[in-house]
Amino acid sequence: MTDVVPTPSSRLDGLTSWHADWSGLRVAVLGLGVTGFAVADTLAELGARVLVVAPSADDERAELLSLIGAELLIVPGMTEAPEALVAFDAELVVVSPGFAPHHPMSRWAAEAPAAVWGDVELAWRLRDKTPRVADWVLVTGTNGKTTTTQLAAAMAAADGRSVAACGNIGVPVLDAVRDPEGLDLLVVELSSHQLHALPTAGPGALRPRASVCLNIEDDHLEWHGGAEAYRAAKAKVYENTVVACVYNKADDATLHMVEEADVAEGCRAVGFGLGAPGPSDFGVVAGDDGGVLVDRAFLDDRRHRALELAGTDDLEASGLGADHLVADVLAAAALVRAVGVDPSAVRIAVRAFRVDHHRTEVVAEAADVTWVDDSKATNPHAAQASLGAYPSVVWIVGGTFKGVDVAPLVRDATAHVRAAVLIGVDRSELVEAFARHAPRVPVLEVDETDTEKVMPTAVRLAAGAAEPGDTVLLAPAAASFDQFTDYTARGRAFASAVHEHLRGDADGRPDVQPPGAPTD
Template sequence: MAAELSTTDAAAAAARLDSLTSWNADWGGLRVAVLGLGVTGFAVADTLTELGADVLVLAPEVDDDRARILEVIGARLVRHPLDSVPAELTEFGPELMIASPGFHPDHPVLEWAATTGVAVWGDIELAWRVRDKVDAADWILVTGTNGKTTTVQLAATFLAANGLRAAPCGNIGVPVLHAVRDPGGFDVLVVELSSFQLHHLPKTGPGALHPWASVVLNVADDHIDWHGSLDAYRAAKATVYENTKVACVYNRADEATMHMVEEAEVEEGARAIGFGLDVPGPSDFGVVEGILCDRAFLDERRTAALEIITLGELEPHGLAAPHIVQNILAAAALARSYGVPVGVIHDALGDFRLDEHRIQLVAVAGGIRWIDDSKATNPHAAEASLRAFGRVVWIVGGLLKGVDADALVAAHVDRLRAAIVIGVDRAALVAAFGRHAPDLPLFEVVADDTETVMPDAVALAAAVAESGDTVLLAPAAASMDQFADYADRGRRFHEAVRARLGGEADGESAPNGPAGPAAPNAEV
């Protein structure tokens, strides 16, 4: 086990790292250990080798293609289960460690780094420090328990529609390091940040982000198993507001986000901009008699508002569900902070479609709608989905990630025709239904075979659903117990529905067609 750095060595190492705030700084020979070789870890290793650093990658699982490329670019790879500290790491003696988002804070290698005085960054801090390789774009940050990806896509769409070079990146699937190294450069990066990524971000110092605008969309119990507590999870989310320059956008229906803005250290002149489904006040975005409005970015905001779009215009495109309307308002606030006119936002929404597996209409048959919201991977997301529909046959379950779904069940039993429970954490859900709806038809899919889970669930749903019902896949849980990811879970639901209905379907939507009538005044 390596000894702690001496005071002199630690000071010298810290001084060198503090100086690394540009692509053009002296990164040559810096010894960096990279944890993980997924999409993020590979982007980190590729960036650092291009900068001239000495890179050692540690990974329990390795894609062979990435391993071969690492050898070509000059990084070294250690395949190790990482349940302990590899000898190769201690011998390497890193000056810096960059952890991929999936590594828990109490991981043995991260604890070793803390004990020995090795600095730990995430990929976001590295990307911020080297953002000037081409053009130092402004950053707009988006986080929250739910709605991040949709809001990022909307905001980037609005910015691009106004002629700006805008890139959605981060936790959305495109590493920020790819964006900052793109030879074409960008004006604005709209960065989706997970709580895992935010955990490693400093609030002050050379590695602290200074975003143009930022938003926490909502905060609900999630990833408690990773962060250790709800307070730690919320603290990570709150980091997104630190040092914001122009607009801190928050959810008026979620007091936690308002308090985060109040407590953040922001740059002078930054404004707090609220959004919600109710009537907006000055400096807010909201809904008035079915019209989405901006009362923040106009001189007469105390007496007037700017119309963005109507709920009636959104509904044919499947964008009128309450939680999607909230995403639109938040994204519009971010785009307006950057000067995008409301007319541009209106026109861009006419062409915008949700990604697959987000309140997606799969089919209609016999008056029954089949809806895929596999992306509802926690109770907060499932709550928003359930509120968008009337009588529901609910397919629920998976990995609950340490989150208690009891309140979710209790809040929605009155709208349920039946519940079909899938996944490994069935017992907690079955017990919740027993407490709050003992007379509700309840079915368990006990098969462990991935190939049969959705066909069994769909067959059970088809047996109990009646005309006017919605069969809703909104699992309120992660998918990795029985599926590759939430998209795999959603695809298998589609396949099972189509196989079950055959020629009975009255019609299927496009990947992002309407999910049916929304309840725009619902609290979500």
């Protein structure tokens, strides 16, 4: 009998376990960020031959590649595949999520004979490293992903589960599946970039226990090439879900995604919303002493009863009282209830939870003006939710809008905005939007080109426009990359500028101090 030599594709189809034979597999990894390094480290540990392609070696991770047994190929500009990459003859290319489909290296990968995966597909194939194989629940949406992911992980932990919040939240999912002790649950935050790369069928397709798309508004259009492609990527979160597809009752698009998804037999659609829930929903029941968050989905007599999860007073004490954050709590509760977390764990987790930095974070209060950092509002939908939480706002807005039209946000925000302070290298789109839709709102521009001067100038202008009772709100509705390294750096610069401004403005007055400062 003649031996059958497996083709590269048939070999890859069989690589669905940590314990499969990955040795000698030629893998090109595009990118050396946190994700790219995790991919290289994992595959090198499995015995694959790994070539990492990056624009420079000016990174601590580059120095570690040789230690883990991977090679590095420097391609300045990353505008085309060099001969050395072609000659490597990769059987598999793993593309980091920062590479848009139209990027030259992404196009090369798509046209190459090798298979193309993302890091999440690789992690799913390797999830059985230890006998303790974790369940997965998936979180995506235009806004609220990180808060919901953290909440769900906290709820599971309060129930005694060993859990990791991972994925787009900052901890690569590959690091989570390699936990030496194994985990009970992975709460995986997925960006549209990561979802774009996921297959919906075949050996690499995820089968999560529960999944949610929190909301959907235009974002990252320049990356995906348009709104339809962006929404199609988000909709992949529901594919093959086993127990519950959780959707937002206030966003019909998320329900349509569920209706169109190919899911496991018996999988249920579970809605969440701020009103009283129907059977199979999560919601809020009003009472004399405030509202109660309830589950009418995961109990036997859901047509006549509901399970109490937490009170709205619990949420207020944890900084989760704003409507969009209450929705995040409900979504997180639905995810973990789908995997059997006890209702009591929801209240325990909510009471101990604190909202992340740079998400509607109060920086200071002085002279009856509140300064709030929502630098994480990197798109119009997030900024709209933030603006709606305050009656009168001096709004610091601007940056890189990622192909999204900001005019509707400006039009709808006028009722809340006393004045606008515009930041960003190119402010013309904002100037035009305010002139057209909010001509009565005073507009102040920060034309500083020095990044270190941007926020001090913005804070000074905002302070001059603010009146007692106002909130000065940093909710840029845009990415930060034109002037700051990321939204975190932008938020820190804002907070530092606020505190410096208030120290200079206090003139020894003891009533000007950040919240939490010692008082007499």
